[in-house]
Amino acid sequence: MAIDGNKIIHAVMEGSRIREAKGIIPIFGVYLSILSVEYYNKLSFGFERKMGDTNALEAQALLTKAAQECGYATFQGIRNSWEWDEIVKPMIESKKDEIEGFISVAVAFGWGGLEVRELVPDEKLVIRASESYEASGYLNDYGATIFSKCYMLSGVAGAFMDLLYGDAYPDGCFTFIADERFCRAKGDLYCEFIVRRSPR
Numbered sequence: 001m002a003i004d005g006n007k008i009i010h011a012v013m014e015g016s017r018i019r020e021a022k023g024i025i026p027i028f029g030v031y032l033s034i035l036s037v038e039y040y041n042k043l044s045f046g047f048e049r050k051m052g053d054t055n056a057l058e059a060q061a062l063l064t065k066a067a068q069e070c071g072y073a074t075f076q077g078i079r080n081s082w083e084w085d086e087i088v089k090p091m092i093e094s095k096k097d098e099i100e101g102f103i104s105v106a107v108a109f110g111w112g113g114l115e116v117r118e119l120v121p122d123e124k125l126v127i128r129a130s131e132s133y134e135a136s137g138y139l140n141d142y143g144a145t146i147f148s149k150c151y152m153l154s155g156v157a158g159a160f161m162d163l164l165y166g167d168a169y170p171d172g173c174f175t176f177i178a179d180e181r182f183c184r185a186k187g188d189l190y191c192e193f194i195v196r197r198s199p200r
Contacts, residue, residue: 008104041137067155125195135184148180157193
């Protein structure tokens, strides 16, 4: 059975109507918050700029690492939720289906138009984003750059492979690492992430 992304997106959208007074959404076994992407981008890119040109690579690595750790914990919670068991799990027949399920949840969260382009089990994952709020935000605020800017999506892509092929949670984080070889912030038509085993 193929993953019905629309069914998953609909379930997330319906569940997101339940909100606490502070904007916290309890759904899929995790607590989500309503956060402006402009605010998130301002924090991330502001941090990067404060680190300066000489520390740019360190800033990028820190932002991606933070996103991967967050994605790892968040999607572990998601796949252990009753919503996942009821809605997504019956559609899963393979590891690729599980990643497709993760992708559908991420799309419902508003993280971009995402698709799995390639999966080599235990070795490689390629995810393409037709829309990324990080790339769009960077272009709008700073213009084109020579560096990829989708730190959150890079980290989350790595986390997907960590959860499926790394050691059992919580010891599998950073087993894989993503490289964003194409990014709309650099003038590419889309953002694309290649995830491979970490050399560590």
